[in-house]
Amino acid sequence: MKKILNIKSLYKYYESGTSSNKVKAINRVSMEIESGEFVGIMGASGSGKTTLLNIIATIDEASEGVVNFNGIDITKLSDEQLSKLRNEKIGLIFQDYNLLDTLTLYENILLAVVNLDVNDNDIRKKIIEIAEELGIREVLNHYPYEVSGGQRQRCACARAIIKKPEIILADEPTGALDTNSSHALLGTLETLNKKYNSTILMVTHDPVAASYCSRILVLNDGKICAEILRGEKSKKQLFNDILKMNITFSGGLDEIL
Numbered sequence: 001m002k003k004i005l006n007i008k009s010l011y012k013y014y015e016s017g018t019s020s021n022k023v024k025a026i027n028r029v030s031m032e033i034e035s036g037e038f039v040g041i042m043g044a045s046g047s048g049k050t051t052l053l054n055i056i057a058t059i060d061e062a063s064e065g066v067v068n069f070n071g072i073d074i075t076k077l078s079d080e081q082l083s084k085l086r087n088e089k090i091g092l093i094f095q096d097y098n099l100l101d102t103l104t105l106y107e108n109i110l111l112a113v114v115n116l117d118v119n120d121n122d123i124r125k126k127i128i129e130i131a132e133e134l135g136i137r138e139v140l141n142h143y144p145y146e147v148s149g150g151q152r153q154r155c156a157c158a159r160a161i162i163k164k165p166e167i168i169l170a171d172e173p174t175g176a177l178d179t180n181s182s183h184a185l186l187g188t189l190e191t192l193n194k195k196y197n198s199t200i201l202m203v204t205h206d207p208v209a210a211s212y213c214s215r216i217l218v219l220n221d222g223k224i225c226a227e228i229l230r231g232e233k234s235k236k237q238l239f240n241d242i243l244k245m246n247i248t249f250s251g252g253l254d255e256i257l
């Protein structure tokens with residue numbers, strides 16, 4: 001299996017109010033992700049999940065360590081190279097959608113490929129095909145404020161996958177959704193992963209969302225403290241394992257370290 005991501009001894013410090021105080025948001029994380037994996041990142045609030053995702057997404061910088069993306073250490077790239085990598089190879093899905101309110105859903109999706117060398121007709125066909133698959137074809141000409149949260153989130157999903165990224169990074173993608181929309185979105189991510197072999201890394205607090213993953217990494221105080229593998233388990237069995245882990249997690253982390 002092709003290794004997409006190989007992170008070695010990653011640290012991220014934030015300076016806090018007084019200069020002598022540093023927050024160690026990521027504390028010596030090493031991890032690998034192979035092509036086609038659907039990996040979840042869980043952990044308590046403040047454990048470093050978003051920081052880790054943002055470093056991989058190239059929207060935050062590591063303090064130390066190596067982040068190898070397809071064999072290239074992205075910590076060594078210039079801003080211009082990073083922006084090219086982000087535009088071409090990474091699909092981002094955030095909880096707050098990040099859609100532009102002045103553009104229709106169609107235009108929001110189109111924006112993702114506007115700088116890429118693609119044929120107009122092909123791209124129109126592709127947008128319609130993806131919108132059909134995600135159930136938002138009927139609302140493509142609507143503005144974000146005219147559609148539901150679930151439809152906005154599926155538009156964000158379409159925008160992330162239209163350019164066929166090497167990896168999809170999702171931060172709490174179901175955080176703002178009701179149960180039905182949340183299941184629909186998770187189903188979409190599962191389809192992307194199974195049908196198109198998309199590699200997905202998803203930060204989530206939600207054990208239901210995490211039960212769609214093939215592997216889950218648990219962060220605590222900036223470190224990976226546990227890993228849960230799906231193996232042959234059903235979603236329900238994985239969900240139960242995650243719940244058990246969280247009970248242990250809140251009862252005393254020493255037990256799983």
Ligand SMILES: Nc1ncnc2c1ncn2[C@@H]1O[C@H](COP(=O)(O)OP(=O)(O)OP(=O)(O)O)[C@@H](O)[C@H]1O
Binds near residue numbers: 014015025044048049
């Ligand atoms: N820009 C920043 N400046 C200073 N400290 C920060 C900054 N961003 C995050 N932190 C700190 O880094 C640590 C990790 O934060 P991060 O947002 O990555 O956690 P998280 O696990 O994603 O939390 P949550 O689940 O609440 O979103 C926390 O202690 C947080 O307060």
